[in-house]
Amino acid sequence: MNREQAVLQAVQAYDNGALLAALTRRVAYATESEVPEQAPAQHAYLNEDLIPLLTELGFSCEVHANPAGVDLPILVARRVEAAGLPTMLMYGHGDVVRGNAAKWEAGRDPWRLQVEGDRWYGRGTADNKGQHTINLEAMRQVIAARDGKLGFNTTWLIETGEEAGSPGLAAFCEAQRDALAADVFIASDGPRLNAERPTLFMGSRGAVNFELKLRARERGYHSGNWGGLLANPAIILMHAIGTLVDANGRITVPGLRPPPIPGAVAGALADLEVGGGADDPEINAWWGEPGLSAPEKVFGWNSLDVLTFGAGDPAKPVNAIPPEAVAWCQLRFVVGTDWRALETHVREHLRQGGFEDVQVRIGMQAGATRLSPDNAWVRWAATSLERTTGKRPALLPNLGGSLPNDIFADQLGLPTLWVPHSYPACAQHAPNEHLLGSVAREGLAIMAGLFWDLGEQGSTLCASAQPARAAA
Secondary structure (H helix, E strand, O other), X not given: OOXXXXXXXXXXXXXXXXXXXXXXXXXXXOOEOOOHHHHHHHHHHHHHHHHHHHHHOOOEEEEEOOOOOOOOOEEEEEEOOOOOOOEEEEEEEOOEOOOOHHHOOOOOOOOOOEEEOOEEEOOOOOOOHHHHXXXXXXXXXXXXXXXOOOXXXXXXXXXXXXXXXXXXXXXXXXXXXXXXXXXXXXXXXXEOOXXXXXXXXXXXXXXXXXXXXXXXXXXXXXXXHHOOOOXXXXXXXXXXXXXXXXXXXXXXXXXXXXXXXXXXXXXXXXOOOOOOOOOOOOOOOOOOOOOOOHHHHHHOOOEEEEEEEEEOOOOOOOOEEOOEEEEEEEEEEOOOOOHHHHHHHHHHHHHHOOOOOOEEEEEEEEOOEOOOOOOHHHHHHHHHHHHHHOOOOEEEOOEOOOOOHHHHHHHXXXXXXXXXXEOOOOXXXXXXXEEEHHHXXXXXXXXXXHHHHHHHHHHHHHHHHHHHHHHO
């Protein structure tokens, strides 16, 4: 077979129902990583469903205990065709967020895939079972089309704790560095820029959650008797937050701002448009860093948001000055931000503003990664996507959200390419999560073309990329 025939064969897996059958089976596993009682479902997903398929495709599989001491296993599957061939590391996660079955509409069930027009409803259809199912099916079809040979070696890493913050993943990858050695990392997660445009992103913004807390006294006091005499911690905390980010969403702490957007990144972002979809919210053009376009704000710059703010009992307000106020904030940041010193930057900024009593505590954090759009691997992948679809792909130097990509890019030192098969309005993490059938069908074609091209061009590409990697 040739490339075009292999791509058509992959698309047939959509048309004949093979993809739907595989995803229906996988959605039925209630792999909620935030629910410890669902650990058996995580093991069953790997052992009963993925391993039989991967074994059939010539992979040797091993399920590893999570080094973090939680029952969220990690699968490593390896397929070695020949020494000296390029090696691709692929990634997916079998776990999902909570099903929240009571909140799904129209009688839908998070654990039963339901097709309504172009929408395939079910928990994990978009994040991430649907996406790695597309990649597995495309790989299966290319192996068949090339008489059992891909032309490269492949390692699959499937974790079951991504929605719980990927506990143990960094330690596992460090311990398994030799087993996970590769020339390139290719995976699928997150959304396309929009449903119609194939997308390639090469990293992700980082994220740091941090708590701001002000405790003024041990208990509340009647607002009629003491209002005007006792400092209100909620009001003080609101003003403290206002020194970090202004009323138009511009970050005012120098240490939390990124460096200027590199030219290659700005060039890639100039080709993009954000929003405008039927289910997308209307963008507030006045919000965020002035002088930047919408794509630059979300893919090339930092944002600071308040996630929660609490004082007293919002459900049952009483006539009392609350004793304390607490807010959880989040910094989304790009490469070059001094994020590891966030606590120091925030404390010092608040001290200078007269808010030294506000306590700062760091929560969840993940680093930022970015591969330049002019990297040879990026140019190769973009060419492959355009050849398959006839569409110029959107190139995002990094996703606006966060993924554990720093483990693969920084810790393992790999060029990272993400080809998403979802779209922004997929209701990811919410009730009524869904995958678009049209995007899934195109995703099968894209990945089949990408795998075919890696088998044909991978050795040459690895040789040309070697000097650049050594120089880096």
